[in-house]
Amino acid sequence: MLSSMNPTPSRRALSFISFAAALGALACNASVEVGARPDDLRRPSGARSSGAAESADPVRLASDVAWLADDARAGRRAGTSGEAEAAEWLAARMGELGLEPAGDDGYQQAFEVPLEPEEGGRSWVMSLPGGPPTDVVPINGAEQIVPLFCSAGGGADGVLAFRGYGMVNEERDWNDYPDEGAVEGAVVMIVRGTPEVTFEETEAPTDPHATGGGDVHIASRSAAFGNSGSIFNKVMTAKRMGAAAVILAQHPRDRGEPLLAFHNGHTAKASIPAVTVSATVAEKLLPGYRERVGAIDAVALDTGARDARSLGEGRRVALSADVKRGKGTARNVLGILRGGRGDRTIVVGAHFDHLGLGGSGSLARESWGEIHNGADDNASGTAVVLELARLLHAGELEDDVLFALWSGEELGLLGSDHWAENPTVSLESVTCNLNFDMVGRAGEGVLQVLGAGTAEPFADWLEGPDAKAAGLELAVSLSATGMGGSDHQSFTKRAIPALHFFSGVHTDYHKPSDDVERFEADGAASTVELARVLLARADGADELVYVEVKKEEDDERQEMQSGWSTWFGSVPSYSWDGPGVKIDGTSAGSPAERAGFLAGDILTAMGEVPLDDIYDFVYALQVHKPGDVVQVQFQRDGEWETLTMTLGSRALE
Numbered sequence: 055m056l057s058s059m060n061p062t063p064s065r066r067a068l069s070f071i072s073f074a075a076a077l078g079a080l081a082c083n084a085s086v087e088v089g090a091r092p093d094d095l096r097r098p099s100g101a102r103s104s105g106a107a108e109s110a111d112p113v114r115l116a117s118d119v120a121w122l123a124d125d126a127r128a129g130r131r132a133g134t135s136g137e138a139e140a141a142e143w144l145a146a147r148m149g150e151l152g153l154e155p156a157g158d159d160g161y162q163q164a165f166e167v168p169l170e171p172e173e174g175g176r177s178w179v180m181s182l183p184g185g186p187p188t189d190v191v192p193i194n195g196a197e198q199i200v201p202l203f204c205s206a207g208g209g210a211d212g213v214l215a216f217r218g219y220g221m222v223n224e225e226r227d228w229n230d231y232p233d234e235g236a237v238e239g240a241v242v243m244i245v246r247g248t249p250e251v252t253f254e255e256t257e258a259p260t261d262p263h264a265t266g267g268g269d270v271h272i273a274s275r276s277a278a279f280g281n282s283g284s285i286f287n288k289v290m291t292a293k294r295m296g297a298a299a300v301i302l303a304q305h306p307r308d309r310g311e312p313l314l315a316f317h318n319g320h321t322a323k324a325s326i327p328a329v330t331v332s333a334t335v336a337e338k339l340l341p342g343y344r345e346r347v348g349a350i351d352a353v354a355l356d357t358g359a360r361d362a363r364s365l366g367e368g369r370r371v372a373l374s375a376d377v378k379r380g381k382g383t384a385r386n387v388l389g390i391l392r393g394g395r396g397d398r399t400i401v402v403g404a405h406f407d408h409l410g411l412g413g414s415g416s417l418a419r420e421s422w423g424e425i426h427n428g429a430d431d432n433a434s435g436t437a438v439v440l441e442l443a444r445l446l447h448a449g450e451l452e453d454d455v456l457f458a459l460w461s462g463e464e465l466g467l468l469g470s471d472h473w474a475e476n477p478t479v480s481l482e483s484v485t486c487n488l489n490f491d492m493v494g495r496a497g498e499g500v501l502q503v504l505g506a507g508t509a510e511p512f513a514d515w516l517e518g519p520d521a522k523a524a525g526l527e528l529a530v531s532l533s534a535t536g537m538g539g540s541d542h543q544s545f546t547k548r549a550i551p552a553l554h555f556f557s558g559v560h561t562d563y564h565k566p567s568d569d570v571e572r573f574e575a576d577g578a579a580s581t582v583e584l585a586r587v588l589l590a591r592a593d594g595a596d597e598l599v600y601v602e603v604k605k606e607e608d609d610e611r612q613e614m615q616s617g618w619s620t621w622f623g624s625v626p627s628y629s630w631d632g633p634g635v636k637i638d639g640t641s642a643g644s645p646a647e648r649a650g651f652l653a654g655d656i657l658t659a660m661g662e663v664p665l666d667d668i669y670d671f672v673y674a675l676q677v678h679k680p681g682d683v684v685q686v687q688f689q690r691d692g693e694w695e696t697l698t699m700t701l702g703s704r705a706l707e
Contacts, residue, residue, distance in 0.1 A: 131410025133382025153389030220244030434494025497574025507532030541684030
């Protein structure tokens with residue numbers, strides 16, 4: 055369940071003692087090199103535990119989590135130096151544990167990931183009165199011009215087309231583009247914000263038996279225009295009208311205020327250059343700018359007409375948005391322990407990447423630049439996989455065991471999916487997957503297990519006395535997607551049975567506060583013991599045939615979903631009767647708005663859930679948790695597109 059329960063004093067005390075012991079050991083060797091272990095934990099190279107009876111060690115688990123979640127790793131975002139350092143360390147650990155390399159290059163398998171967009175600091179804009187760009191001095195500097203979060207990198211030039219507030223809103227009878235096609239190839243200048251205007255509106259009566267027309271209230275100007283007043287919607291509207299670039303001008307009333315800062319972690323992309331400029335720069339580019347905006351506001355207060363626009367009287371401008379949207383190299387880390395048969399493989403996995411410095415995926419407002427160490431998500435699962443590798447011995451099982459530490463999970467399961475498309479062992483030999491994602495809060499003895507319905511024996515194994523001997527209270531779900539959004543889904547979508555282990559969402563989830571001092575080592579050690587039991591069960595089990603769990607067959611015990619409202623943030627079109635889910639817009643500040651969805655988009659799939667109608671959409675929200683990174687397929691203007699977005703929760707906002 056998602057409702058939090060306080061650990062018993064004895065459990066909390068044990069976890070604290072184990073964690074403190076690990077930190078004490080680390081303190082003796084504060085500068086730990088890649089592959090190195092604190093002195094009191096180090097074994098001879100390649101050495102293993104001396105007997106199968108040895109239990110999981112909470113101190114070792116805490117030590118591994120402390121190294122991975124150290125600030126020196128800078129949050130382990132896929133494609134960064136912190137993630138690369140972690141991959142090297144994990145590969146060295148696999149070598150020390152005697153695992154055979156199972157990557158494309160030793161223990162590693164490289165793949166490409168998108169990097170967070172960055173501002174280069176050299177954006178500029180200038181007017182072109184008739185000569186080439188070299189004849190005039192460009193205007194630059196953060197107090198004068200800043201690229202917008204959705205901007206493409208690069209430059210553009212063209213006729214300056216002033217289009218007022220740059221909005222199209224049929225409900226408000228507001229259209230700043232009445233002459234469609236007039237801005238084709240132009241650099242469109244628009245005003246930030248919305249007009250100084252309010253509307254009287256009638257609310258539907260709250261009493262279902264009422265016969266009156268409802269209550270009249272005044273809508274504030276910030277809410278009156280809805281999504282059409284958002285920056286991304288304005289930029290995309292200009293693009294749809296044919297603009298080559300967009301200049302978002304500061305409102306004259308805000309002259310002297312700081313410009314909107316570039317949002318380094320934003321994922322929305324408009325694919326054209328887009329900058330914001332000060333009111334002073336706007337006046338230089340378009341003399342009379344202040345009066346034009348004042349006239350629009352004055353007319354809007356009276357009639358809603360927008361006759362004060364102009365196309366810039368033939369002036370030409372050039373601009374350059376210094377935005378870098380690059381790609382980087384991420385690395386899966388893979389090692390194999392040989393069994394006695396050689397024709398079957400069990401994949402034991404966890405992702406080791408996290409959110410880096412925040413930005414996209416973070417549930418902490420204004421957290422860009424703060425290190426997200428991800429102790430629970432997912433240094434905890436990584437440590438569990440390493441401890442399992444330490445405790446198992448070559449030849450102990452009939453099946454081979456591939457220990458897989460994935461990267462790119464936070465960007466949409468990129469690492470595990472890349473491996474499944476480019477497997478380093480025969481995919482046909484894989485009998486099942488055990489996935490550990492966020493198992494660092496099981497100190498009170500509660501662990502959630504998903505996917506018990508993906509193979510017939512799983513549920514019985516989890517209810518057996520040997521599983522119970524691990525000392526955990528298991529909340530078992532037949533579904534593999536109930537709180538899914540993790541690497542096991544790269545297996546289930548390929549008809550490979552998978553179990554997903556998860557100790558629950560908490561208030562530190564995807565925030566800088568998910569740090570090492572909150573890791574509960576004893577619960578993680580119990581998770582290791584449970585995994586050993588299940589590995590012994592899966593070893594040589596010929597009856598592991600994949601079963602697709604249908605929606606109506608989901609386990610009634612999925613209480614873990616209650617109490618959390620996964621937030622997409624779209625406004626559905628309930629009158630739409632075609633296939634898919636058509637949206638009429640997005641809620642302000644919502645995940646859908648941040649991802650770049652627009653009114654008229656027709657959603658056709660969210661993650662692995664096809665969206666045939668609104669009910670499938672509701673179900674898709676139920677099977678994902680806040681913070682999940684999902685790919686959403688949709689149609690826009692007849693073209694098929696895909697966006698990767700991070701689902702939110704109003705409870706965590």
